[in-house]
Amino acid sequence: MQDSETLEQIKKRRTFAIISHPDAGKTTLTEKLLLYGGAIRLAGTVKGRKAQKFAVSDWMEIEKQRGISVTSSVMQFEYDGCCINILDTPGHQDFSEDTYRTLMAADSAVMLIDAAKGVEEQTKKLFQVCRQRRIPVFTFVNKIDRYGRDPFELMDELEKVLGIHSCPMNWPVGLNGSYKGVYNRQQQQIELFEADGSHGSDIIKSTVGDYRDEQFAKLLAPEAYEQLCHDIELLDMAGNSFDQELVQKGELSPMFFGSALTNFGVRAFLEEFLKLAPSPSPRMAKEGIVFPETEGFSAFVFKIQANMNPAHRDRLAFVRICSGKFSRGMTVTHKQSGKTMALTQPQQFVAQERTIVDEAYPGDVVGLFDPGIFAIGDTVCESGVDVTFEDFPVFPPEHFAKVQPKTSLKRKHFIKGITQLGQEGAIQIFQLPNAADQGYVIGVVGQLQFEILSYRLKYEYGVDVEIQQLPYAAARWLVEDPQNKQPLKYMDENMLVMDRNERPVVLFVGNWQMNWTIEQNPQAQFLVVPPREWL
Ligand code: G4P
Numbered sequence: 001m002q003d004s005e006t007l008e009q010i011k012k013r014r015t016f017a018i019i020s021h022p023d024a025g026k027t028t029l030t031e032k033l034l035l036y037g038g039a040i041r042l043a044g045t046v047k048g049r050k051a052q053k054f055a056v057s058d059w060m061e062i063e064k065q066r067g068i069s070v071t072s073s074v075m076q077f078e079y080d081g082c083c084i085n086i087l088d089t090p091g092h093q094d095f096s097e098d099t100y101r102t103l104m105a106a107d108s109a110v111m112l113i114d115a116a117k118g119v120e121e122q123t124k125k126l127f128q129v130c131r132q133r134r135i136p137v138f139t140f141v142n143k144i145d146r147y148g149r150d151p152f153e154l155m156d157e158l159e160k161v162l163g164i165h166s167c168p169m170n171w172p173v174g175l176n177g178s179y180k181g182v183y184n185r186q187q188q189q190i191e192l193f194e195a196d197g198s199h200g201s202d203i204i205k206s207t208v209g210d211y212r213d214e215q216f217a218k219l220l221a222p223e224a225y226e227q228l229c230h231d232i233e234l235l236d237m238a239g240n241s242f243d244q245e246l247v248q249k250g251e252l253s254p255m256f257f258g259s260a261l262t263n264f265g266v267r268a269f270l271e272e273f274l275k276l277a278p279s280p281s282p283r284m285a286k287e288g289i290v291f292p293e294t295e296g297f298s299a300f301v302f303k304i305q306a307n308m309n310p311a312h313r314d315r316l317a318f319v320r321i322c323s324g325k326f327s328r329g330m331t332v333t334h335k336q337s338g339k340t341m342a343l344t345q346p347q348q349f350v351a352q353e354r355t356i357v358d359e360a361y362p363g364d365v366v367g368l369f370d371p372g373i374f375a376i377g378d379t380v381c382e383s384g385v386d387v388t389f390e391d392f393p394v395f396p397p398e399h400f401a402k403v404q405p406k407t408s409l410k411r412k413h414f415i416k417g418i419t420q421l422g423q424e425g426a427i428q429i430f431q432l433p434n435a436a437d438q439g440y441v442i443g444v445v446g447q448l449q450f451e452i453l454s455y456r457l458k459y460e461y462g463v464d465v466e467i468q469q470l471p472y473a474a475a476r477w478l479v480e481d482p483q484n485k486q487p488l489k490y491m492d493e494n495m496l497v498m499d500r501n502e503r504p505v506v507l508f509v510g511n512w513q514m515n516w517t518i519e520q521n522p523q524a525q526f527l528v529v530p531p532r533e534w535l
Contacts, residue, residue: 013280014082014363015320016086017087017109018089019110021122024123025143029266033084037077037079105300105365107363139255168239168257174224180219192206193206211229285379286389300379300389302376304374319365321360335381339373401450402432405464418442428444439468470495477503478504479527491516
């Protein structure tokens with residue numbers, strides 16, 4: 001067991017990710033949480049928001065151009081005695097793999113829903129990952145400053161589409177399209193917001209009081225007040241009651257209403273969320289459960305990012321701490337390679353600033369300089385700690401393209417670039433069977449990765465590339481029985497390539513062709529991921 005100060009620090013931690021469909025307002029909410037947490041002084045909503053909005057949580061130039069968040073960053077700030085780590089997940093639907101990995105490092109998730117659109121495609125996929133991991137999911141219904149769906153209808157949708165019960169912690173006050181505030185069910189208090197001139201760039205002022213207080217009947221239109229009283233009664237009678245145990249198991253989602261843009265309900269959400277969200281949870285390792293309170297530092301790599309900042313041409317491995325305490329300069333072992341290293345320059349991030357971390361605790365994320373040995377899912381730990389964290393789920397590529405440098409003079413840079421990006425886990429590299437061929441086949445989970453690849457190769461490695469889409473839809477590692485070397489029955493439209501370890505992989509144009517090949521070749525295995533001994 002660790003000393004009492006460390007235990008106190010662990011209890012303070014809340015590490016979570018915000019999941020949503022693009023455009024639901026994740027960037028805006030992240031920014032507002034930082035604003036209320038005092039980590040930034042003004043949110044960039046007043047003027048030139050487009051130019052400013054990516055300054056906080058996004059890193060790369062391409063994000064500004066495309067208006068999407070490409071890489072996951074981590075932001076830490078303190079509020080109300082808690083130490084908050086927001087794991088920023090890429091919002092575009094193509095970046096599922098990176099987002100899934102980030103969810104491996106979170107202890108809970110905030111599911112952001114656009115009040116007018118309800119549960120969208122990407123929300124569903126991300127929610128499923130949270131469900132598999134059984135992490136608590138908190139729902140924030142955003143954009144209630146404008147006309148949206150009926151709140152009861154949204155509760156219903158959560159239940160029907162996602163299969164999760166919800167329990168509203170607050171409720172919008174006013175008439176749809178012109179909500180004036182939120183009602184806190186537990187405290188039975190109304191918070192009415194005052195329109196100020198800041199357009200949400202500053203903390204919003206509000207009037208708070210018991211909902212039965214006469215002033216509210218006066219401040220609100222009579223229909224709005226009546227509607228609220230009616231809704232409260234209905235919720236109390238027919239709604240799910242709050243049950244912390246069900247929340248912890250991921251079976252009940254506390255629901256909040258607000259507007260990240262105008263700051264309606266942001267503070268109330270943050271405060272209540274911090275009370276209900278779990279502190280760092282235990283993690284599964286091959287040797288058994290690792291509790292955060294256990295002595296001896298251990299962590300796993302959930303993200304690798306090269307060239308994060310053009311001013312620091314480096315590669316960082318982001319690790320989530322699972323047990324023990326991290327101190328700058330400590331010596332750790334990289335479990336998979338057996339190498340030891342002194343962590344002298346660990347990095348942490350507050351908004352866009354990098355800082356050197358002296359100490360960090362379970363639940364925290366630190367960026368370690370990666371000498372090129374880390375892979376996603378790897379374990380680092382203090383000597384004497386015998387822990388290897390369980391493998392991450394692998395997401396097989398679904399899109400393939402032949403990629404080659406426009407000029408062969410740049411071949412060396414090209415290979416360096418794709419190798420490094422391959423190590424980050426964003427792409428999978430396959431060699432064409434003809435060794436004389438200059439190009440490589442690149443496999444990705446989401447189509448947009450090709451654009452990112454092309455952009456990053458250009459700006460980080462100085463290589464212009466040609467990308468030629470290929471018609472394949474699935475990859476399977478081919479394992480043949482050495483005793484039974486019958487020739488493969490094969491369809492010409494599929495293609496045999498080699499992975500980076502020179503192992504054979506078949507690329508199939510479709511499921512039908514894949515199933516046919518599997519059936520016709522019972523002597524061989526076609527695996528979604530390579531066997532462990534091949535890695
Ligand atoms: P994302 O990261 O989830 O993709 O969403 P982001 O925060 O970038 O927000 C997407 C759009 O939704 C932005 O508008 C943003 O201003 C708007 N938005 C976010 N929260 C709210 C809210 O509570 N109410 C309303 N009405 N709008 C909200 P945009 O037009 O794309 O950008 P901008 O011109 O405002 O910068």
